[in-house]
Amino acid sequence: MTHFRQLSTLLLLILISSFVYTQNNLKSPDEFFPFKYGEQFTPHHLLVDYFKHVAENSDHIIVKEYGRTNEQRPLIWSIISSPENINKLEQIRTDNLKRAGLMKGTPSGSDPIAIIWLSYGVHGNEAGASESSIATLYEIANPSNKNIQPLLENAVVIIDPCINPDGYSRYTHWQWNVNNKVVNPNVESLEHNEPWPGGRVNHYLFDLNRDWAWSSQVETQQRLDIYNQWMPHIHVDFHEMGHNSPYYFAPAAQPYHKYITDWQGDFQQEIGRNHAKYFDKNAWLYYTREDFDLFYPAYGDTYPIFNGSIGMTYEQAGHSRAGRAIVLENGDLLTLKDRIEHHKTTSISTIEISSLNAKRLVQKFEEYFKEPIYNPKGKYKAFVVSHSNSKDKIKVLCEFLDKHKIQYGSIENTLNINAYHYASGKTKSYSINNQDLIISAYQPKSVLAQVLFEPSPFLMDSLTYDITAWALPYAFGLEAYAVDQKVAVKNPYQFDKFESKQQKPKKTYAFLLEWQSIEDAKFLGALLNEGIKVRFANKHFELEGKDYGLGTLIITKADNRKNLAFAETVIESANKFQRNITAVKSGFSSNGFDLGSGENHLITTPKIAVFQDDRISASSFGQNWHFFESDLNYPITILPLKNLNYAKLEKYNLIIMPSGSYRSSLLKIEKIKNWISGGGRLIALGSALSALEGQSGFTIEKYASAKEKGAAKKENEELVLDKRLKPYADRRRRSISNQMPGAIFKLKVDNTHPLAYGFPDYYFSLKTSTKAYQFLKNTWNVFYIEEDPLIFGFAGSNTIRKMENTTVFGVQSLGRGSVIYMIDNPLFRGFWHQGKFLFSNAVFFAGQ
Numbered sequence: 066m067t068h069f070r071q072l073s074t075l076l077l078l079i080l081i082s083s084f085v086y087t088q089n090n091l092k093s094p095d096e097f098f099p100f101k102y103g104e105q106f107t108p109h110h111l112l113v114d115y116f117k118h119v120a121e122n123s124d125h126i127i128v129k130e131y132g133r134t135n136e137q138r139p140l141i142w143s144i145i146s147s148p149e150n151i152n153k154l155e156q157i158r159t160d161n162l163k164r165a166g167l168m169k170g171t172p173s174g175s176d177p178i179a180i181i182w183l184s185y186g187v188h189g190n191e192a193g194a195s196e197s198s199i200a201t202l203y204e205i206a207n208p209s210n211k212n213i214q215p216l217l218e219n220a221v222v223i224i225d226p227c228i229n230p231d232g233y234s235r236y237t238h239w240q241w242n243v244n245n246k247v248v249n250p251n252v253e254s255l256e257h258n259e260p261w262p263g264g265r266v267n268h269y270l271f272d273l274n275r276d277w278a279w280s281s282q283v284e285t286q287q288r289l290d291i292y293n294q295w296m297p298h299i300h301v302d303f304h305e306m307g308h309n310s311p312y313y314f315a316p317a318a319q320p321y322h323k324y325i326t327d328w329q330g331d332f333q334q335e336i337g338r339n340h341a342k343y344f345d346k347n348a349w350l351y352y353t354r355e356d357f358d359l360f361y362p363a364y365g366d367t368y369p370i371f372n373g374s375i376g377m378t379y380e381q382a383g384h385s386r387a388g389r390a391i392v393l394e395n396g397d398l399l400t401l402k403d404r405i406e407h408h409k410t411t412s413i414s415t416i417e418i419s420s421l422n423a424k425r426l427v428q429k430f431e432e433y434f435k436e437p438i439y440n441p442k443g444k445y446k447a448f449v450v451s452h453s454n455s456k457d458k459i460k461v462l463c464e465f466l467d468k469h470k471i472q473y474g475s476i477e478n479t480l481n482i483n484a485y486h487y488a489s490g491k492t493k494s495y496s497i498n499n500q501d502l503i504i505s506a507y508q509p510k511s512v513l514a515q516v517l518f519e520p521s522p523f524l525m526d527s528l529t530y531d532i533t534a535w536a537l538p539y540a541f542g543l544e545a546y547a548v549d550q551k552v553a554v555k556n557p558y559q560f561d562k563f564e565s566k567q568q569k570p571k572k573t574y575a576f577l578l579e580w581q582s583i584e585d586a587k588f589l590g591a592l593l594n595e596g597i598k599v600r601f602a603n604k605h606f607e608l609e610g611k612d613y614g615l616g617t618l619i620i621t622k623a624d625n626r627k628n629l630a631f632a633e634t635v636i637e638s639a640n641k642f643q644r645n646i647t648a649v650k651s652g653f654s655s656n657g658f659d660l661g662s663g664e665n666h667l668i669t670t671p672k673i674a675v676f677q678d679d680r681i682s683a684s685s686f687g688q689n690w691h692f693f694e695s696d697l698n699y700p701i702t703i704l705p706l707k708n709l710n711y712a713k714l715e716k717y718n719l720i721i722m723p724s725g726s727y728r729s730s731l732l733k734i735e736k737i738k739n740w741i742s743g744g745g746r747l748i749a750l751g752s753a754l755s756a757l758e759g760q761s762g763f764t765i766e767k768y769a770s771a772k773e774k775g776a777a778k779k780e781n782e783e784l785v786l787d788k789r790l791k792p793y794a795d796r797r798r799r800s801i802s803n804q805m806p807g808a809i810f811k812l813k814v815d816n817t818h819p820l821a822y823g824f825p826d827y828y829f830s831l832k833t834s835t836k837a838y839q840f841l842k843n844t845w846n847v848f849y850i851e852e853d854p855l856i857f858g859f860a861g862s863n864t865i866r867k868m869e870n871t872t873v874f875g876v877q878s879l880g881r882g883s884v885i886y887m888i889d890n891p892l893f894r895g896f897w898h899q900g901k902f903l904f905s906n907a908v909f910f911a912g913q
Contacts, residue, residue: 091122091206094199103402104248104389106192106237107199109138109230115199116143116226119206124148125217126206132287135268138230140287145205145222147214150178157221158295164427165296165373165434166509167470177427179419182223182297182374183412187274187365189232190264190385191305192240193404197381198226198303200405201412213413216420223295228284229266229273236264236385250390250398259385261679262687269695270687271895274302275361275531277368278517280468281691281895292372293470298426299419300374302365303408305383309394311350312407313380314340317366318358320525324442324512325359325370328429332375332422339418343410360524361531362516363894371513373433375426381407437511445506447552448518449484451544452500456561457582459502461898462541463558471517472508474554475499484546487520487538488827490811490855495546505554520547521857532807532833534858535896539809539829542899567640569632570648573622575660576635577608577647580616580823583696583898586905588642589618590699593670595634598624600665601910603819606657609649616822616910619665621652666819671908673699674717678706681725685750688892689723696901697908706731714740719908724751724890738762742880746912750887751834757884764844764877765886801861807833808858810850812873818847819910820876820885823902829857830873830889831897835864837871838888848874848903874903876911883912 094102097115107115120128125148132140150157157178162168186195202224205213227233236259244256251257262270267282276285306313316333337353344351357378359367369376382393383404390400419426450459466473479498486493497503504514516522520536538545578585580601592599600619605612625631639646652660675689693701704712704720710733714720720737738761741747749757749765757763768774812828814821821828828848840846852869860868874891877884885907891900 091208092118093203093207102199103196103400103405106240106389106401107196108237108241109227109234112195112199112226113139113141116141116202119143119202123206125151126202127151127154131291132283134231134284136231136234138234140228140230140284141226142291143202143224143226145202145217145224146178146220147217150217150221154221161296161427161430162294164431166438167293167296167434176219177424179220179299179423179426180223180295180297181220181299181301181416181419182225182292182295182369183301183303183415184225184228184365185303185408186226186233187228187302188265188272188304189229189234189267190236190259191383192233192236192264192385193305193381193383193387193401194303194408195227195233196401197405197408197412198224200409202226204409204413205416213416216416218420219423220416220420222416223297225288228288231268232264232266234264239264240388244389248388248390250388250392252386252391254388256388257386257391262683263385265385266683266687269691270683271691272684274304274365275363275894277365278363278469279894279896280465286468289468296372297369297374298430299415300365300369300376301412301415302376302378303412304378304380305387305404306380307384308382308387308391308399310380310382311352312344312382312411313352313355313357313378314411315377315379316354317377318355320529321359322362322367322371322516323523323525324516326433329370329375332426332429333377335422336375336377336415336418340411340414343414347410349407356530358530360522360529360533362513362535364531371516372510373430373512379408379411433512434509438507438509441506441511441515443506443515443519444549445485445515445519445547446550447506447548448504448514448538449495449497449546449548449552450502450504450538451495451546452498452502454543455581457584458541458543458898460560461582461584462537462543463502463560465537466504469510469513471504471510471514472554473502473504473558475501475503475556475558476552477555480552482546482548482550482552484548485520487536487543487545487547488825490520493546497552499556502558503552503554505552507551518547524859529806529859532831532858534807534809534831536809536857539857540831540897540899542824542829542902567636567646569636572650573632573648574652575619575621575649576639577613577620577649578618578639578644579614580618582823583902583905584642585618585644585823586902586909587697588638588644589668589909590697591638591642592620592635593668594699595638596628597631597634599668600624601668601819601822602658603664603666604658604662606654606659608654608660609651610655611647614823615817616819616906619660620646621660623661624667666910666913668909669718669913671699671719672717673701673719673721673908674704674714675701675721676706676709676723677703678725678727678731680728681706681723682751685723685725685890688890688895689721689750691895692892692901692904697905709733709736714745715743718744719746719748722747722749722753722756724753727753727756729756732756734760738879741882741884744881746883746885748885748887748907751890752836754836754838754886754888762879763884764841765838765884766841767838802863803835804861805832805835805864806859807831808856808860810860810868810873811855812848813851815845815847818845818876819913820845820847820874820903820906822906822910828899828903830891831893831900832860832868832873832889833893834889835867836888837867838886839871841872841875841877841886844872844875844877844886846872846875848872878912885911
């Protein structure tokens with residue numbers, strides 16, 4: 066017995082000494098990094114190393130990798146709590162999902178644990194955010210900090226230290242390359258003047274803080290996987306803004322989306338007061354309830370809110386302009402250390418107030434998800450996507466819903482309803498059957514579903530920060546209905562099965578595929594890359610008992626005689642892209658033109674160049690880059706505009722001008738015009754059109770006639786005169802009549818033109834600019850706005866008047882080539898899927 070006691074004592078001493086040794090091995094950031102923390106920017110790989118170091122030397126911190134960026138940098142997250150909670154993390158996680166109704170079963174009954182998620186650095190050049198994650202982690206891990214440990218008994222803290230590693234690395238690497246050995250706070254110094262495209266955006270130059278709901282980017286997609294596994298009660302998105310600004314924290318500004326609960330608003334007040342306590346103590350400037358509203362659903366504050374969380378944005382002065390230190394307008398010096406300290410303070414304050422209110426947070430979170438199962442918010446109780454839609458579009462929508470854990474299914478028996486018809490904006494009768502896709506509002510993710518599907522969100526105040534309409538049926542180009550009564554979902558939705566092993570037919574004259582979605586464009590791009598020659602139909606025809614519409618892809622054996630593997634290549638690609646192609650034995654049509662007709666145009670394989678320059682919009686350029694590489698998987702050449710003078714344009718037959726402010730000294734108009742006249746095609750987007758306005762040979766003109774120009778000038782003079790005696794205090798609100806924050810306009814479409822093949826006679830365009838061109842002369846005005854258009858979201862009254870009778874997408878013939886004018890951006894933020902289909906028509910069909 067004595068021997069046993071001695072052995073037990075020895076083992077206990079070993080465990081205690083091991084624990085103490087581990088704790089003593091924990092290094093502060095100053096001790097760990099090869100530079101003084103806060104005096105230089107931390108490279109991403111060292112940030113990751115430090116998080117791993119802390120986890121290795123702590124018994125209550127876990128660090129994991131949840132994915133990789135486009136540039137293969139690790140995306141990491143840490144989970145922090147008390148040792149007891151760390152040992153039962155899975156129970157805490159599943160209890161939370163069960164409370165929300167997102168997992169079957171009953172919660173364990175353990176004490177409520179608040180789940181707090183802190184996200185840093187979604188904008189890479191707001192580097193103080195990610196830097197502060199390091200200080201926050203050490204503050205929590207430091208064993209000498211006795212105040213924090215009791216808080217962790219009621220909380221699980223999740224830290225994502227760098228949401229955007231590629232953007233962060235772009236900025237911090239540049240800083241290491243250019244900043245002075247001795248810190249220079251002069252704003253004119255190079256380290257305060259970040260070059261294009263800046264570190265704000267990710268590899269494809271997307272703003273990840275606008276991507277939470279759309280999840281077009283790999284960083285967002287991988288983050289949402291783990292976010293939906295945890296569903297936090299608190300989420301904070303840490304940012305930086307202009308260096309002269311005070312600190313901003315919750316509560317947020319109006320307008321709030323109408324589905325935000327009183328609790329979500331009220332608890333922001335409590336959090337704000339807790340922060341103010343510490344900021345007042347340190348005499349730090351701050352403000353609340355201004356600038357940053359809670360309306361658009363794809364932010365790092367609103368997306369969590371619509372998933373039951375208290376979602377908030379915190380903004381520290383700094384941004385790329387601040388460098389390591391900068392002189393403020395009041396003469397003070399703002400340092401990187403200051404920025405870190407402020408964000409660290411609100412991080413710890415958030416943990417504190419959340420831990421102290423863990424029971425209330427968990428209770429309200431549970432109520433948020435349980436209530437809509439029986440009594441959903443909002444006018445519409447179900448959303449119906451008609452089976453008449455392209456199966457590809459329905460499948461892509463379902464994949465989108467799956468990412469967000471939004472439930473859907475089908476009904477058992479036919480149901481006749483009167484419902485809001487998205488395409489017409491009117492109430493219509495419709496007969497729902499078991500092939501239609503139903504998204505019911507009677508489900509845990511009810512609020513998120515309704516926010517994403519509502520046709521025109523109620524806007525309390527038109528002074529808002531972002532786009533004001535985004536309904537998924539418009540974005541996906543779907544025939545759909547919003548229903549104000551309950552529609553019982555009884556069965557899972559059944560997708561049409563694809564015959565994955567299409568075999569080479571014994572006798573083939575041609576393969577045919579109707580043109581219906583961007584999935585068809587992916588297939589076409591793959592065939593062209595394989596050297597397969599493809600035609601598209603310019604007329605309807607009937608062949609072997611089936612009707613084929615405009616844009617139908619025609620892949621004939623005759624066009625591909627030299628390709629001995631022709632049929633095998635087509636079948637292999639069809640299987641890869643799940644295309645149900647039709648093999649026909651004859652080219653003789655029973656109605657319409659035969660397959661050998663000149664009306665069936667042979668596609669010239671696009672050889673594409675995309676202009677790049679520091680005066681080109683980074684987001685517009687990035688959206689084009691991402692479209693070709695991630696959506697189409699189609700090769701492009703990125704052509705620096707500075708090289709245009711000696712570039713051999715004959716290498717390309719399609720050039721894309723992203724939106725931007727083009728310098729006439731670099732944009733060689735005559736050279737481009739000669740290239741177009743020789744057979745080239747030019748796609749000009751957004752503000753790029755300004756560079757072509759009034760240029761010889763181009764039809765793009767702001768005014769169709771001198772009379773219309775004079776009328777516009779007179780109207781503008783009257784507006785200026787009207788402002789002269791208006792109150793100064795109303796200046797911002799008066800300006801909204803001329804604004805376009807982002808609204809959906811219904812366009813009229815000439816779907817007999819190749820730019821509109823596969824479209825109905827309308828298109829819903831997300832308009833984010835006030836730029837407008839009256840109907841262009843000597844141009845095919847394919848997509849245009851008529852008088853009194855159907856509009857969703859907010860657009861200023863003067864802007865709406867200006868938009869009437871204007872072209873949105875048009876095609877001009879110029880010599881043997883063409884110019885495709887795109888006033889609106891069909892690739893906006895990578896989520897306007899019907900716009901991607903439109904852009905595919907521009908790439909493969911229009912002007913061929």
